[in-house]
Amino acid sequence: MKKTIIYSLFLTFTAHVALAQDPFSTQLDELIIEKSRITTRSKSQNTIVLNDSLIENTTGTFTDFLQKNTTIYFKENGYGMVSSPAFRGTTAQQTGVLWNGIKVNSALLGQTDFNSTSFKEYDNIVVKPGGGSILYGSGAIGGTIHLNNTLTFNKAIENEIQLNYGSFNTQGIHYKISTGTEQFAVNAHFGYNKSDNDYEWLGKDRKNINGEFKNTSLGFEVAYKINSKNTIELYSATYNDDRHFALITPYQTKTKYQNNYYRNLLKWHYKTSDFLNTFYVAHIKEQYNYFDQLPTDSKSGGNAGTWYFKNESFYNVTNKLRLSGFLEYQKTTGEGENSSLPFSTQEIFALSVLGNYDLTNKSGFEIGLKNETAKDYENPFLFSAGFYFNSKNYQLKINSSKNYRIPTFNDLYWQPGGNLNLKPETSFQFDINNNFNYKILNINLSTYYTSIKNMIRWIPTNTGLWEANNVDEVYILGSELSLDIQKTWNNHTLGGRVNYAYTRSIDKKMEKQLTYTPLHKFTVQLNYRYKNFSVVPSFLYIGKIYTTTSNDEASAIDAYGVFDVDLRHYFKFKDVPFTINFKIKNIANTAYTNMPQRMMPGRNYHIQIIKKF
Secondary structure, three states: OOHHHHHHHHHHHHOOOOOOOOOOOOOOOOOOOOEEEEEOOOOOOOOEEEEEHHOOOOOOOHHHHHHHOOOOEEEOOOOOEEEEHHHHOOOOOHEEEEEEEEEOOOOOOHHHHHHHOOOOOOOOOEEEEEEHHHHHHOOOOEEEEEEOOEEEEOEEEEEEEEEEEEEEHHHEEEEEEEEEOOEEEEEEEEEEEEEOOOOOOOOOEEOOOOEEEEEEEEEEEEEEEEEOOOOEEEEEEEEEEEEEEEOOOOOOOOOEEEEEEEEEEEEEEEEOEEEEEEEEEEEEEEEEEEEEEOOOEEEEEEEEEEEEEEEEEEEEEOOOOOEEEEEEEEEEEEEOOOOOOOOEEEEEEEEEEEEEEEEOOEEEEEEEEEEEEEEEEOOOOOEEEEEEEOOOEEEEEEOOOOEEEEEHHHHHHOOOOOOOOOOOOOEEEEEEEEEEEEOOOEEEEEEEEEEEEEEEEEEEOOOOEEEEEEEEEEEEEEEEEEEEEEEOOOOEEEEEEEEEEEEEEEOOOOOOHHHHOEEEEEOOOOOEEOEEEEEEEEEEEOEEOOOOOOOOOHHHHHOOOEEEEEEEEEEEOOOOOEEEEEEEEHHHHOOOOOOOOOEOOOOOOEEEEEEOO
16 A cells, blocks of 8 residues: 555655545545545635536526626627636636546637537536646636536436527527446436527617527446446547627628537546545547638638546545645647648646645645646746635635646647747736635635736737737736525525626736726526525626727727526426426616627527426
């Protein structure tokens, strides 16, 4: 056993200090999942868990789901079109997205399009604000979003089917099945969505033109318990969509975009009472085609494939001390088709050091270090440090870190304009998180400061061509407030959640707010339930958005607020119990945009049927 521990830690050259509680208390009957690791590995940062019931009762896009339930702001080129997050005032490339522990941001663009990402198949989605590059690599500057599946042994067969239909001929079907024996655990899932998306433009005498989309997702997860110490997991997922790009005027040329990804991941857990080693092997493939002159077949495209290897070791030395180690290697190849991206290769090798130590049974501190090497640029040396204090009614978390984002394939290799002299973007972050809880009330308040330099932008050169360069520097001052309350009496339950984000994201040269970053975002959801019936009204407010670097008021997008309401009823028919959700979105029929001349839908209706058996 000692040789195994020493060998694993030697492989990863790392260390981490532990909490007084046993971080491996979740036994293999319910497999150690990413949600558990996220919350135990970073005690000095806040995490928000969006659970399966919240996911299953949502209709619409992934953007809709996160826009309503988090402080992240999303910019959309019309409903269902390209969607880019601004997490804590950062860019889309500075938000990390992880699938069961593996980063899945596009190698070509460096970001995730949240209207081209499925979410219904996940058992929980964890949102982690703040820098996390030591644990999660490039792009984890504003925060990270974790898409997790759970595998459970000794579980009876459970099926769930969801059917939904709504305005603009919007249709969807989602199916999940899971089961487990003493040695095996299995999940499988399928999803299909489509919409004509031809909503009326409020105040305009026209409809949304060329906005239709459809997508399909398919995946499965399998775990095999070799013995009490060894477990193997296999994850596989595929997704494809066909999305037209809505027109600003009826006279524009129609275009569309086809996007596909394939993800496969193998994990091997070796676990004892005080030691856990997990080895990952993953292959991720992304591919796109852009049709620029519909209805012709004229198109361009690109693809990228990534092999990813990772070893993690966790060792409880004492009740106060835990050591951890991370060794990572990834190799990505990519090329364009009828485009200006030549065949290119990128390799990254990384070592991480993490430490956590309990000073008392209520407080402790964390330290982390990371170093990377890459083929075409020099990566920065990273660090993190944090302090936490936990009592019955109050928790304090303080964290500071240096984080980064590497140049994308397009930034480096696109011809002309790619620049092999680019430096990675780097950031420094300081975050203070206060959590107060008392009986039915929970309040969380975070304040933070982030400084970013060497931000990569494509700018025109003297030759008239555009080129990627490190040009911008940004500082961000912000605060996030969330409030949860719930009261139950007799057959009644009344609950509410409020999220508010204040984000001052300033370009240092211009001393102006960054474009498409609202100063204020506010959401509130109420939930009243009586026996098997519930009503859930919600409100989203987005403050003024500037569309130019000079913050020109004439071109700014006005603040807007949108009301939705969900009505739910669980029918206890003896043989076929099921749930019906009826949703009215934008119930006040508010006319609004979050991009110039890109109208969003007015009042629309959706019905959803959920059946479990």
